[in-house]
Amino acid sequence: MRKFFLLIAACSVLAACNLAPAYRQPDLPVAGHFDESEVPEGAGAGSGRLATEIGWQVFFGDPQLKFLIAAALERNRDLAASVARIEQARALYRIQNAARLPQVNANAGATRTQAPLGSFDPEFADSDATVRFNQYNVQAAVASFELDFWGRVSNQSEAARRRYLATIEAQRAFRLSLISNVAATYYAIRAGEEGIELAERTVTSRLYALEIATLRLDAGVTSSVDYEQAAILVTQAQTQLAELSRSTGQLRNQLTILVGGPVDGPVPAARPIEDPGQFGALDAGLPSALLANRPDIQQAEQQLRAADADIGAARADFFPRISLTGSFGYVSSELSDLFVPAKQAWSFGGLVSLPVFDAGQRQAQLGQARARRDELVADYQRTVQTAFSEVSDALIGRQRYKEQILAQEEAVEAQRRLAEAAELRYENGISIYLEVVDARRNLFSAEQQLIQLRATALQNGVSLYIALGGGLDAP
Template sequence: MMQNKRWQRLAGFSLPWLLAGCLSLDPDYQRPALPVTLGDSAAADHTDGYPQLAWRDYITDARLRQVVAQSLDANRDLREAIANIAAARALYAESRASLLPTLDAGLDGSRSRALTGSGNATAISQSYQAEAGTSAFELDLFGKNRSQTRAQYESYLSSAEAARSTRLTVIATVVEAWIALAADRSNLAAAQDTAASAQRSLTVTRNNQRHGIVSLVDVASAETVYQAARADVAEYATLVEQDNNALVLAVGQPVAANLLPDGIDALAGSMKELSAGVSSQVLLNRPDVLAAEHTLKAANADIGAARAAFFPTISLTASGGVGSASLSSLFSRGAGIWSFAPSISLPIFSGGYNSAALDYANAQQRADVASYEKTVQTAFQEVSDALARRATLHQQLSAQRGNVAAAQQYAHLAELRYRHGVDSYLNLLTAQRTLYSARQSLIAVQQTHYQNLITLYKVMGGGSARPATDKTD
């Protein structure tokens, strides 16, 4: 008899654990067909070694590395993304806990005095009870709880990929701000050089006008060039300060002066060049694409949970323990006590709530499919655009450097001819403007070149490997 009671108590404790999660009503997940062909564009298949570079390997400039490292510690957007990961992980842990019964234990005691049947005599009675059990645990026979847990898990993974995307955006934003500062510092230097040259020409022109060699028209033209250069100096000085402010915002804290770039020419070799070819399959490992796919998987699990709501739910309350009239004999001679109270609930009429919930889950999944496809299309376009721009940048840089060299020679010869009275000031004025414009154009192309390098790194998904994650099962 005692043996049977022990088996009954064991069954009361074990049954909820054994019956949890017997079935899943999730649809079979199929990754949507890609809305692009990954081998027929500028991102054609060759090698895929480039995206494995971590940012510290891709960025070779020591000062820029330090600035990026500071941003990864201090950037507020990244802190928010990391906090979102922690919140998603906590929600997943909370949902996963619902798959297991809650085991409670307690020790109760009571002591009372009561009148006996003979006169005014009283008697003291006491009882003690030790008990452990589960309360109202829902058996997950149709997988609703497990589907909800899977949905939370995929949401957590989506948050982790979103944080990777934010991290990659922070790196690219900081590098772009650093490049913009370098470019405007070079533009400021070019404007200052032009203003100094124009001032020298203005002085020479005024002297020539006093000696009757040139007219006041030449003096006015020289004055125009000088004042325009002064205005450019003031404008680029403002831009340099604004670039500094943008860099501080991107980093999240002030940047030391010794970590700022000197000019656009100093950026040579600051980042690695893209290899000859990159497999377009790397697009599927972009964090935004992975985040969209995890969101789609979460929607798939939500459908399973909505389907399970149409089936009965079974809840169990079970407990077992010992009772005794004396605390000292509770665990030695106490009497065994147990209870087992199953209940079943069958949805009969819910005003269409379950049907509406399933319709919503299906509609949400279709929306997430469209979002995933759009994310892949966007990734493909960004990579194709960046590679198409890169294809002509080296030729453009070479041509622009040649243009600056020719303009410098032109300006030098024009100044010599003007000072010796061979040419008019108009030729010198044209040469100065041509040189200044050529230098500005070269700086702009250099800025585009370096921004293209960091853009390629970003749109290829960066170099950090996907974080390892635990499975739900």
């Protein structure tokens, strides 16, 4: 009895053996905090909520944009594919994890056999007599079960589990990317629509100016040069209008694909892009928070942990594999007495497989697993660097776009005053019409640039929200 317990204890110790390296987070090649110069004045710590604390339904203030994001999350085909990949990885994990337990199969059978009597006894070889008999059997069997002394099976299961968790993070990352793409495309469309409205107003006013120039030319008050310059202003505005209509139409097609097809039903009204209520203030937090908040970083970490488990499985291949087989059941020629102790049939056995010579195959597999881990360490560090860079770039943009928009608004007002003065000077005969042409052209360009700057600033705000790990559903 004492030897039996010692054997059980020894098996328990061996079964607890795990040859996988302990996980250690790679060194982070980033600073411990964001550059203070990147944080806008009055937008430091505590000035806003963390992105992870704000669901996208709360963060975005435009009702039409929220409607489109909800449609995309529900109907986008790529997102549906990413969910299906999660189920595939989950099934693969369950398949691999099942190897940690014995696979028991049960079967039952019944046969009726007729054979010549001579096949049983040569003395009756010339006899025409036959023998008939029945056989019934019920059996439960374990085909082959590996005793996981070295952690090979458990590490393979752990690797599959980590890859399953990585697919979950990949789906979360794609989900945030989808929200970002929908918002960025939407703001580009809104900028295009406002640019089209501006171009249409400009074309209308310039056509009126062309009519005046035509009348003045017919009356001999002005030269053909002024007329041609007025016509050029019209064609320039018409060209810009056509360009904006083309690009905006293409963006609408892109948005339709992102939201999974045409949207049915009434669509809420949109807010102007200059509306300050598009979204609220965000607190950048600390770079270390990105490790827990960014799904792409979490995905890279899960892949790295899976690589550690792969190394453990590769190391275990150098040790013997011990497998057990067994069966237990009943066999009888009569169904009525099948389940009696005397009809029991059983067998148990074990197999030890010891690697002797494989021409370096196992060593190469271990080297491959280690090299794969080195690759994933570099991927993890690169992912962290990318996340840090995205947040830093968005923080810089948040401040600099604000400054640029204020300067551009002043430039638009200055160009508008210049255009009015140029028209007065021309009407009073002080200057030629070329000054009016240049002033109107510069005003139109400045107004279009202001619209684009506002849209770009909104897109940057979305990028900052997503880069900080925002995009979860509202609680």
